[in-house]
Amino acid sequence: MHxxxxxxxxxFFTESLSQVLRMMAGFEVTSIxxxxxxxxxxxxxxxxxxxxHGAKDTIVSLAMEHSTAAVxxxxxxxVLPEELSQQDLFDGIAELxxxxxxxxxxMLSNTPHHFLLTSPFSIGGQNLExxxxxxxxxxxxxxxxxxxxxxFQMAHI
Amino acid sequence: MNILSVDDSAIVRKIIRGAVExxxxxxxxxxxxxxxxxxxxxxxxxxxxILLDWNMPGLTGLEVLERLKADKRFRSIPxxxxxxxxxxxxxxxxxxxxxTHYLVKPFTIEELIKRIMESLGRGEYRDx
Numbered sequence: 001m002h003x004x005x006x007x008x009x010x011x012f013f014t015e016s017l018s019q020v021l022r023m024m025a026g027f028e029v030t031s032i033x034x035x036x037x038x039x040x041x042x043x044x045x046x047x048x049x050x051x052x053h054g055a056k057d058t059i060v061s062l063a064m065e066h067s068t069a070a071v072x073x074x075x076x077x078x079v080l081p082e083e084l085s086q087q088d089l090f091d092g093i094a095e096l097x098x099x100x101x102x103x104x105x106x107m108l109s110n111t112p113h114h115f116l117l118t119s120p121f122s123i124g125g126q127n128l129e130x131x132x133x134x135x136x137x138x139x140x141x142x143x144x145x146x147x148x149x150x151x152f153q154m155a156h157i
Numbered sequence: 158m159n160i161l162s163v164d165d166s167a168i169v170r171k172i173i174r175g176a177v178e179x180x181x182x183x184x185x186x187x188x189x190x191x192x193x194x195x196x197x198x199x200x201x202x203x204x205x206x207i208l209l210d211w212n213m214p215g216l217t218g219l220e221v222l223e224r225l226k227a228d229k230r231f232r233s234i235p236x237x238x239x240x241x242x243x244x245x246x247x248x249x250x251x252x253x254x255x256x257t258h259y260l261v262k263p264f265t266i267e268e269l270i271k272r273i274m275e276s277l278g279r280g281e282y283r284d285x
Contacts, residue, residue, distance in 0.1 A: 019263075020263045023263050023264075023265060024263050024264075024265070073168060076168070076172060077168060077171045077172050077175060078172075078175045078266065079171065079175075087167065088167065088168055088171070091166055091167045091168045092168040094166070095166045095168050095169055098166070098212075098241055098262075099241050099262045099263050101241070102240075102241020102242060102243060102261075102262065103241070103243065105241075105242075105244070106243040106244050109244045109246075117212055117241070119165075119212075119214060
C-alpha cells in the first residue's frame with residue numbers, strides 16, 4: 001500500500017544509510033524503488049531489523065548477501081573481511097540499522113512521527129525476504145554501491 | 158592508557174579497539190551496564206577513560222553514568238558517551254549527569270581517536 005508520509009520517512013532512512021556508508025566505509029550509494037527496478041539476482045542471506053515504537057509502530061530492515069555485509073563491516077572496523085566471524089557480520093549489520101534509526105529518530109524528534117528505538121536484531125538464512133500483508137503501508141528500496149546491493153524495507157505494522 | 162568500552166554491540170567495541178590500539182592503549186570491554194560495574198569494581202584504579210553507549214539491555218548508559226558519579230571510587234574517571242542518541246535533550250541529560258564528552262554514531266576512526274585524546278586531556282592526535 002502506498003503511503004506518502006511513509007515514503008518521506010523512508011527517504012530519511014535511505015539518506016541516513018547513504019551517509020553512514022559514505023562516512024564509515026567510503027561508499028557512494030544510489031537508491032531506487034524496488035518496484036521500478038529490474039528483477040535482482042541478489043539472494044539476501046543476512047538481514048537486520050528494528051521495531052520503532054511511535055504513533056504507528058514500524059519495522060525497518062536491511063537485507064544483503066554475506067559478501068556485501070563482510071565488505072561493509074570490514075571497512076567499518078578496519079578488519080579484513082576474511083577475519084570477520086559470522087557473529088561480527090550479524091552484529092555489524094544490526095549496528096548499521098541502529099545508527100541509521102538513531103539519526104532518523106533525531107530528525108523526527110519534534111514531529112508527530114517521533115519514535116523510540118528498540119534493540120536491533122539479525123536473521124540469517126537463504127534467500128531472505130520480508131513479506132508484509134499487501135494492505136500494510138510499506139516501502140522497499142534497492143540501494144546500490146558498485147556491485148553491492150542492499151534491500152531496505154519499511155512498513156507500518 | 159586503559160580504556161573501558163561499554164557497548165552491547167561487539168562490532169562497536171571492535172571499532173573502538175582499533176582506535177585504542179592506534180594510541181598504544183589497552184581496551185577493557187563490557188557488553189552491558191552490569192558487566193561494566195563488575196569490571197569497574199575490580200579495575201577502577203587502572204581505568205583512565207570510559208566510553209559508554211546509551212541504549213543497552215538492562216541498565217542504560219545514563220543509569221550507569223548516574224551510578225558512576227554517585228560512587229566516590231569511580232566519580233573522577235572521565236566518561237565519554239558514544240551513542241546514536243543525538244537529541245539535544247539527551248546530550249544535556251548526559252552532560253548534567255557527569256559525562257565529559259559526547260560522541261554521536263556514526264563517526265570515523267580519526268574522529269574517535271581525536272575525541273579519546275581530548276577526553277584524556279592529551280592534546281591533539283595527528284594522523285601520520
